[in-house]
Amino acid sequence: MKTFSSYMLLLAALLSSRVTSAQEQVLKNTILVQVGTKNHGNVYTSTNLQQALVQQRAQHPDKNLSVVFTEPGTYYFDTTLVITSTLANGEGHILFSKLHPEDKVTLSGGRPIQVKWSLWKNGIYKATLDLPYTFDQLYINDELQIRARYPNYDSSARHYNGSAADALSPERIKTWRHPEGGYVHALHKGEWGGYHYRIKGVNSDYTLQLEGGYQNNRQMGMHAQHRFVENIFEELDTVREWYYDQPHKTLYYKPAPGTRLSSARVVISRLPTVIALKGTAESPVRNVEITGLRFAHTAPTFMDTREPLLRSDWTIYRGGTVLLDGTENCSIKACEFDHNGGNAVFVSNYNRHAQISGCHIHDAGGSGICFVGNPDAVRSPLFEYNQSQPLASIDTVPGPKTSHYPDSCTAYDNLIYRTGTIEKQTAGVQLSMAMNITVSHNTIYDVPRAGINVSEGTWGGHEIAYNDVFNTVLETGDHGAFNSWGRDRYWHPNRQTMDSLVAAHPWLIRLDAIHTIRLHDNRFRCDHGWDIDLDDGSSNYHIYNNVCLNGGLKLREGFYRTVENNVILNNSFHPHVWFANSHDVFRHNLVTAAYKPIGIKYWGDEIDYNCFPDSAAMPPLTDKHSLAGSPGFVNPLGGDYRVIPSSPALRTGFRNFPMDNFGVVSPQLRRLAKKAPLPVLAQQHLLSSATTNWSGAGIKNIETLGERSAAGLPDNNGVYVVSVPAGFRYRLQAGDVILKAGTTPVHNVAALLEITTRGNSWPVHLTIFRNQQQLVI
Template sequence: MRTVYLLSLLTGLLLSARPGHAQKKNNDKTLSVYVSRQYVKQKALPLHYAPEQLPEALKTLRKKYPDKDITVYFRGGTYYLQQPLVLTPEHTNGKGHTIFRPLDAAKTVTLSGGQPLQLAWEPWKDGIYKAALDLPYDFDLLYINDEQQIRARYPNYDSSARHYNGSAADAISPARVKTWQHPQGGYVHALHSGEWGGYHYRITGVNPDYSLQMEGGYQNNRQMGMHDTHRFVENILEELDAAKEWYYDRAGKTLYYKPSSTLQLKKAAVVAAHLPGIIELKGSAENPVQHITVRDIRFAHTAPTFMDTREPLLRSDWTIYRGGAVLLDGTRDCKIEGCTFSYNGGNAVFVSNYNRGAVISGCHIHHAGGSGISFVGNPDAVRSPLFEYNESQPLAAIDTVPGPATSHYPDSCIAYNNLIYRTGSIEKQTAGVQISMAMEITVSHNTIYDVPRAGINISEGTWGGHLIAYNDVFNTVLETGDHGAFNSWGRDRYWHPNRRHMDSLVAAHPWLIRLDAVKTNVLRNNRFRCDHGWDIDLDDGSSNYHIYNNVCLNGGLKLREGFYRTVENNIILNNSFHPHVWFANSHDIFRHNIVTATYKPIGIKYWGDEIDYNFFPEMSAIHPPTDKHSLAGDPMFTDPERGNYQVKTGSAALTTGFRNFSMHDFGVVSPALQRIAKKAPLPVLQRQTGAAATLINWEGAQIKNIETLGERSAAGLTSNNGVYVISAPPGLRHGIQSGDIILQLGNKPINNVADLIKASATDKTGKVKVLRNQVGIVLE
């Protein structure tokens, strides 16, 4: 059947390439439709339309020719749309295919969400120009000669700064606010206090003490307040002081801009972002949009959606906006192929609610304000859904039927051979590829890099079956922290924010664990690198994973609470395995892996079903009770300087059960994308054994300073302040327990062990503030 389909499609494309042929013979398989930027009299060209006419024309043609494949050819050029092209089931009937593509492959077709501006510039002051502009809407992005400009901001844009291209603690200080005459309409962008994504606020007014009145801050689903330092303010006229900065005064109907010294401003093409989306395929599970392919088209200049990113994704850290430059919502067998998504303010491609067989392949996605490709189902498909980390429900209230409740989610969809980079330029809780409330999503042969958070993220266990394979993911978690190049959360029906309650719940009812994570997620044959977290991070209850044949270049591999994870035949360079706070009877397995440092466990009492037959740099890196059959030595990598970490014949690693796998299949496969893709930075290999942490005895407890990202992550800390209680004897003051983080004794903050010893010498009875189960509590 597949061969017949491909032959008929190819035949239709060949016929449609001959203008007039399909028009004269209406019984041919393919009907040709042509689109240009201007309206054309229908008598001259019966099947020639302007883009605004296209949806109605397709509806008419589909009724007249129900069985034909309709190929819509766009003549070269940029189309500035006044409204999105919305295609519904009326435009498709499940019989004929509809293909959108350029007429001439040598000429770029751009569908723009922006509006071109005709401006009469005149000098204002300090090298700034102004022009009269009366638009019925505000806009957040401005392009000059197709290059994104910088909205007036403090601190000024700095391409070398790690966070937000420049951030400052005093961005919204009263002293600074005093210098602004009309800050209403400005924006504050800030990282989450724990660097778990970001927040965005619109300034609505100023208080008498020069603090700001603001709305927003709902863009992160773990509400803990904005970061003290990593923040900046924009859209303030008084901050317009650097080249390429702009400000639009809507009330005064004036656009201000400071050009660079080399720009010929009066000849420049100026575009303001307008529409948040360009093409929307909108159907339903009962009546989907079918068999639409969009091929080789560029999408650009969509409006940012950061103030509309407010829908929470279950108990993950995410909120979302259900839209993008291209939206698939209620589709079957639709494809986005070979398209370019450049300089868009929100998500590039969003696959929402019911979708079956959607394919996004061969695309070049870069400079997006939001995520690259998102597959996100509807919460009505989730049984017993909860929407915030600390929410819980009693066992009697939990729906115990496995799997989804409805069909309103992406299933059997594919992201293949896409080049994705510099996404999340505005929003920081984003990913190159995001998966939530979906089943059997394949993410393969993608190259993803230069992103503020994860390259690939799975938000929860609903409902698994995903294949993550042959991807090259690096330069990740660049602006945030406590995350992974590949990241996942569990937090499914069995999850409870109180760990002791959850321990007893899953011990008594282990069948709860896979009610949502019904199918195994597979991570294989990927190369991951993270410099501010873990290369692979299975966090907070991520369950039912098989992870094998992956290369971890820098950050190691972490498994936090969860069940049924088998990790085997991976190579972990300049790092190791990070098991965090495991359950009893987790059934986890870690075997046949090459690690290059001692394990880095935190809060581990139980070691799963099998932790053995691994290969270490030296025997001193192996610590009982694990790895009774593991070996150590030089793994004898074939060519590590060039990224070949296969081991040579004779390597002792082979005797542990490790098996070589290909080092040449990571990332995009099309030559055109390979030519422009950045190469992953390879590590200089180091021999590591890892020194044991220094423990201090305090009133019979074993305590230590917070020293590593792993300890911060395990405790849910936003900084290294506090004292980690490794073990606590019965009767320790005020009921301090093992695993607590001591933050305050009496009225004295406790930043480290020295602070605690000094304070406790004089204060024997004062109340103690601790962090327990990632919640601050006071013990008296």
């Protein structure tokens, strides 16, 4: 099948009257649908676009349809554009693209509004805005503003950018005249995601009447501390906050200094979905490609997140900025999803060979990319953690019951960060009730929960490889950079019941987890949980060639996990409450601390041939053939954790694997992506001399050829940064080398201390060497 990406240059040539005869032959089977901004006012009527597509398909059933946005700018859709199987019937492709690669074309789920501002009081402006509906997001000059809230927005606060126990105190509630329509957002009591509530009224004791709280599938109530309220008029008290008084048709806003409201572009969120591909297993949408477009301004969906994902901790909203539901061979390529209120891309129900690749997904209220099947494909489904069923009622046929799930789909080369800005039970990439999904070469970071999550064992076969996942579980707890559950049909919340069930009927274990999940050649980091967390019965995994930078690797319960040839830094292996006859294997791994078992009576099939940092870390009951000693990393300061030829790890069967294949591969995405923070404590042990305390930061001289090589320096001049405390006055990172303080060269630690203590005056700038580049900070 010839993809439509190859047609883009031909389309540009055709529209500019520079088409060759060969190009004309290629394009003769293509009908162009040109869309421009100039003739449509502020709101583009997507209804008309849909009608045009219906008309062209009726007239040209065997032609390709190419929707080309011919002018740069923003196209505000008035309704969701729905592509049905009638429009995409397999006899011709549909392409959505922009005309020129350099154009920036935005498809918006928002609505631009024209308002006349007048000063109200306390720096707050107001404007009349007559709308039949309320809205949840306001953009000023394409920047998302903050709905009036308590506590106020704080970019440095870990939870919700500001949370407080007294957000729901009677004393505070007494100050609100009409809080109806406000919202309460709170973490789960166990920090397992979050809850959202709409305020319906106030009781006589000044507690709130709330609607919601169904967004988490493990009902335990809201966290006592981590909560905030928003959309409360009386809390509008700082810059960038806004409030819409719908009964009185008035918008209030407190601009930041320097904002020119008279010329500001104002947009409000409206549609949760911009484009929906809607087919069925029997009549799928085929061969649609969306490429090179930016999607923005879609509405939050946190109050619609209520469908439970079997017995996982999740509930979902089955939708996103772009929805694929009942498709074959459809793709989203090189698109940007920027500040949307819910999920970015949702692949729902029956889908085959869907591909999301080369996309830049950031600042999403929900998840990045979701592959989620339909529960009608699951045999003997249950929908809450504490539910169970007797053996006699379990359907014992292996595998799925229907075809209503994603299979053979791909998420490749996507840059995903700052997802879950509103909802906290989210992931960069989410898999549930799916089979044979490839998640590879993605870079995922700055997320409140997992970077990659697998909700249950149905039905495995996934390949999760070459991803770079870090800065994870930033707002929640008891989770991992990679997380999975395995609460499949055999699983029971009572451990004793489950022990006897699987002992008597071990064939139950792989009725759902029918294909092995391969987790390999990834780099993971979690500072608030585990780097790799296989929880609650996760089964049938092969985990190899991964680098765990901080949180270690955990296997709880479950069966048939083979873990081999992984590097686990600053941590170790966490086996939790294993079954008898689990058939688990842990071998040929390099760990840097003693094992951390919890509730272990049985040790699986093989726990041996691993490398430990010293003899004190060696376990007494396992690892009869394991060795201890310094691993001898090639370049730990540069993130190369291959080992040198004399390393004891190689004598245990460990084999080096590449350390430079993690994350996105597109040059433009690699330029944008953050770098994973490398472990500091492991580096400290490898340095040749003691560090010096520099106002809380650890620094040292550069003394050896190895240290010079790790930093990429031409000589020994400079000061190596070993560690940096939170809130340090310079934006340094461990591994930086300080070359100048102000304009004065810094050759060693003594010179830096003399400069920065002289007259109690610190230089404004430092010149540093980072990632083999000289920077000024």
